[in-house]
Amino acid sequence: MEKKAIAIKQVQNRSLAKKAGIKSGDFLLSVNDVSIKDIFDYQYQISNEYITLEVIKQKTGKLVKLEIEKDIDDDLGLVFEKELIDDEKSCHNKCIFCFIDQLPKGMRESLYFKDDDARLSFLTGSYVTLTNMSYDDISRIASMHFSPVNVSVHTTDPKLRCTMLNNRHAFDLLEKMQVFADAGIELNCQIVLCKDINDKKHLDKTIEDLSNMYPSVKSISVVPVGITRFREGLYPIEPYEAQECADIIKQIEGYQKKFKEKAGYNLIYAADEFYI
Structure with missing residues (x-):
């Protein structure tokens, strides 16, 4: 399956991602060699002590591979263009009480x-x-x-x-x-x-x-x-x-x-x- 490039909107200060050299405008391609479908995939894959990232640098277009060692509960500090990474699912119902x-x-x-x-x-x-x-x-x-x-x-x-x-x-x-x-x-x-x-x-x-x-x-x-x-x-x-x-x-x-x-x-x- 072709990997999806996910736009990184912001990198939080003093975060693991910042220390690894990831910048705003870069693109996340995979975590642990897994293409990320949505925020659930992302959170699941980063909940390990040792993770690998594939990142496309905005300025050069170069693909770089990063290795990060962390505590299981540590967040990387990446903020994406879309909160869910994927599009939000809309309601398919027509509830009689819909506010x-x-x-x-x-x-x-x-x-x-x-x-x-x-x-x-x-x-x-x-x-x-x-x-x-x-x-x-x-x-x-x-x-x-x-x-x-x-x-x-x-x-x-x-x-x-x-x-x-x-x-x-x-x-x-x-x-x-x-x-x-x-x-x-x-x-x-x-x-x-x-x-x-x-x-x-x-x-x-x-x-x-x-x-x-x-x-x-x-x-x-x-x-x-x-x-x-x-x-x-x-x-x-x-x-x-x-x-x-x-x-x-x-x-x-x-x-x-x-x-x-x-x-x-x-x-x-x-x-x-x-x-x-």
């Missing part, structure tokens, strides 16, 4: 980008639906043991999840999560609760399914759907009333009591919005 669809027009363009990228989940803590990931993608991340992965669950009912995400590929969530779990990857889960859609008995099923994956599932957060006044033409969703919020809190507290006895902590948490 971005409810934004007013005329705002900065970046606010309208819908990311759904497991690499950002690991790096920034964002949640991903896993719908745009193949089993090969998931197995690759699992083999590198990048943890945790934050998963937008919403419901574990396959048919209902396909409906809520408007994506026929959303049905096999638990199977994909199990691949991560079998590899020892920790999972944090989120449920966006929509009135009369995925709550009540559906919420019970989702909580029970996820709790059966403990200890791989480390947390379950339940948040009410966010609704703005810019929902014209979108799926009809109503906000929760005060008593309905109280009922949801009571439902969740019942599970918290069980988990506290079993695991020593609540495992599932209701968002602040339910309390105010």
Whole structure:
């Protein structure tokens, strides 16, 4: 496979890369003779005590090979033109509760980008639906043991999840999560609760399914759907009333009591919005 040249935007002062003579504008060609696909490849390959780099120098175009000895946790100090090295993966869903669809027009363009990228989940803590990931993608991340992965669950009912995400590929969530779990990857889960859609008995099923994956599932957060006044033409969703919020809190507290006895902590948490 042809190696991809990755543009180096910056080299941090007093870093290992700086000491090795790498400069801004140079290109990284490989680490340990492995062509780097994305930030996961890069982080995985540099997590060794002894690494080799192939770098193309900007000024001369010459290929140089560098050897660096370091502690396992030491970063090289390279900053790339693209944070992920690869392009960000956009969302393939059309969720009935999508907050971005409810934004007013005329705002900065970046606010309208819908990311759904497991690499950002690991790096920034964002949640991903896993719908745009193949089993090969998931197995690759699992083999590198990048943890945790934050998963937008919403419901574990396959048919209902396909409906809520408007994506026929959303049905096999638990199977994909199990691949991560079998590899020892920790999972944090989120449920966006929509009135009369995925709550009540559906919420019970989702909580029970996820709790059966403990200890791989480390947390379950339940948040009410966010609704703005810019929902014209979108799926009809109503906000929760005060008593309905109280009922949801009571439902969740019942599970918290069980988990506290079993695991020593609540495992599932209701968002602040339910309390105010």
